[in-house]
Amino acid sequence: MSTSPNDEFYVNYSKMPSSYRWFLFKVIPLLVIGVVAFAWLLPGIHNQFNSGKFQAQSFDGFLVGEPIPHIIVPRPGNTQAGPAFSRYFLSATNKAGPSQKILDQAGQWVTLKGVLVSRSNLSMVAVQSAEPIDPPTGVAEVRPDEGNALGSYALEGEILDGKCYPGIMKPGHTKTHRACAIRCISGGVPAVFRVQNDGDVMYFLLADSAGQAVNARVLDWVADSIRITGEVTQYDDMYVLKADPEGYERLG
C-alpha cells in the first residue's frame, strides 16, 4: 500500500475530515431521536400513577387513640342507607402517628385540623392540630368499640402504609415503596392491608387478635405478597382485620 490522499484522520483540535463530519451528521441526529423517543415512550409505560388527592380540611368528631388512631365523624344528611359515621384514621404530617398532644385528647369530641388524603375509597387525615369541643347535639351516640363482626377470612394482599400510599407516592406500594412504607409504619402511621380482587381494591386496617396495634411487628412483612387469616370487623365504614402477625404467611 502506498500513499492514499484521502487517508483521513480525526484529531479533536484540528479541522474534522469530511467523511467524519458526514458520519456525525447521520449518527448524532439518530442518537437525539433515540433520546426523544425514550422520553416520549417511558412515561406511558410507567402505568402506576396515583390519583391521590389532598385537601386541607377540618373535622368535628370523636377522637379514638387505640389501637388505630382515628376520628369518628358524623355523616351529614340522611344516613338511613349506610353507617351514621365515617371513620378516618390518622397520622402526623410526617412519617409518624399523630403526636402525643393530640392523642391525649382521645375519648373526647374535637375539632381536628389537617389534610384529608384520599385515594379511591381509602381516606385518612394527616393531623395538624386538635381542639376539644362540646359533643354536638342531634347526633347518634358514638360507640367506638362497637363493630359488626363479619367473620373469619383468609385474605391475600400487601401491607402498605396508610399515609404515603393514598398520598402522592407512585405507585405507593410494591417493592420500590417498601422502605418508605416501613418508615411510616414504624413511625406510627396505621398499617393497611390492600386486597385486590380483579378490579376491586379493598383496604383493611390491621390489628392483632387482642385488638392491639401491630406496627412494630409487621415491618418485615411490608410490601411483600402475603396471606392473612383473621377476623374482619366493620366499624362504620372502616374495616379492621384482626390477626396475630406470627400467623401471616408469605406467598410465592
Add this chain to the structure above:
Amino acid sequence: MDGVGVAIAETLIKIVRGYLFAGLVFSVPFVIFGIQRVDPSVKGWNVLFRVLILPGLSVFWPLFAVRLVRGKRHPVERTAHRLAAQSASHP
C-alpha cells in the same frame, strides 16, 4: 430494622464520613501548598483546577500523604515495554 442493623449502618456511615472529612482536611492545604512537590506539572494559581481535584483527593489522600512524606513524585506507568526496557538497562 433491629437496633443492631441501625447501629451497624450508623457506624459505617460515620466511618465513611470520617474518612472523607479527614481527606478534606488533608487536601485543602495540600492543593495550596504541597501539590507541586508531588506533581511539578501543577503550575500557577489555577483555582478551579484545584477545586476540581479536591473530591478525588478526599478519596485518594493517603496516597498523596505518603508521597509527600517520602518526598516522592508521582510514579510513571508500568507497562510491559517499560519494564522490559528497564530490566534491559539494569540487568
Add this chain to the structure above:
Amino acid sequence: MSVGYKSIQWNRQKLIYDLILWASVAAYIAIFMAVTKGIDSNLDIRGVQIRAYGSAAFLLLHVILSIGPLSRLSPKFHPLLFNRRHMGVTMFFLALIHVVGLNLPGLPLKTTGALTWYHDFGNLDPLVSLFVGNSHYGDFIQFPFEILGVGALAIFFVMAATSHDFWLVNLTAPIWKALHMGVYVAYGLLVGHVVLGALQSNRHPAMTVAVGVGLVWIVGLHLLAGSREIKQDKATLSPSDDGFVDVGTVAEIPDNRAKVVTISGERVAVFKYDGKISAVSNVCQHQNGPLGEGKVIDGCITCPWHGYQYLPDCGASPPPFTERIPTFDVRLAGDGQGPVEDQRIFVRAIPNAPGTHVDPAVI
C-alpha cells in the same frame, strides 16, 4: 498534554460536543416530565423526576459504554470518544440528582431525590434508613435494590472525581484505567437496581424488554470488539537469534501510518513516514490509547484518542510536553534487488528506555 493543568480544556469541538450532550439531556428530562403531565393533568407529578433522572443516567450509561467498542470497530466513532469523560461526569450528576435531588439557590429547577422522597421525614436519619429500610439482604428477588444503586453511585463518584488528566498522571494510566473499568461493575449493579427495583413494581413488559435489549446490546458489542482484539494479540512474534523480529514488509504499511505487532508482551506500532521506519510502544502515555491506529501528522505520531503527540524517532512528546514512551531499534533487510516495497522490517525485541533516540531505518 501536561504542561500545567487547566481546569477544563475546552476547544471548539469539545464545546459543540458538550452543548449537544447537555441539550439532549435537558430535552430528555423536559419531554419526560411534559409527557407525564399530559397523561392526566390532574396527576400530581412530584416524585416523577426521580424516574426521569434515573432513566436519563441509565440511558446515557448505555451510550457511554457503547462508544468504546464502537471505536474499536470503526475509527469514525472517535469524535464521540475523545470527550467521553464529560459524558461520564454528566451521567454522574444525573444519577446524583436521582438520589439527592436538586436544590441549588438561585436555580429554578428544583426536584426531590429518592433519598428525601422515600426516606426522609421518618424516625431515622434518611441515610441510615436507606440501609436498614428493606432488610431482606439474604433474599434475591426481595433484595434491597437501593443498595445496588448506592454501589453504582459510589463507583461513578470515584470515576467522576478522578476524571481530570491530573489523575491520569498521578495514578498512572494503567491504574486509572483499571479504576475506570469499575464502570462495568457499576453497570452490572444498575441492571440489578432496575431489575430488582423498578421492574418489580412496574410489570409493563416494555420496561423489561428495554432493559433486556440494552443488556444484550452492551454485552454483544463488547464480545464483538473483544474477539477482534484477542485474535490480534494471539499472533505474538518471537525474535530470531540476533534478537530482532521480522514484522513484515515495507509495502504493508501505508504512508504516515503504522502496522501493529505484538512483541515482548505488548503491542508495538511500526510507523512509515518520509521514507523512514520507526517503531514505538503502542501504548499512549495519556490514557493508553492505541498509537498504532494513529497517524504521523506534522512529523509527530498523533494518538487517535485525544491527539497526544510523540516524535517517531525518540518516543518523546515535542517540547514543552514531557510524555515519553519506549522506542525500538529497527533495521531493514532486502536482497537489494527487488523493489524497495519488498524489503523486510526487523524490530529489536527488547525495548529502549522511554524517550531513547533511535535512528530510523531509511527505505
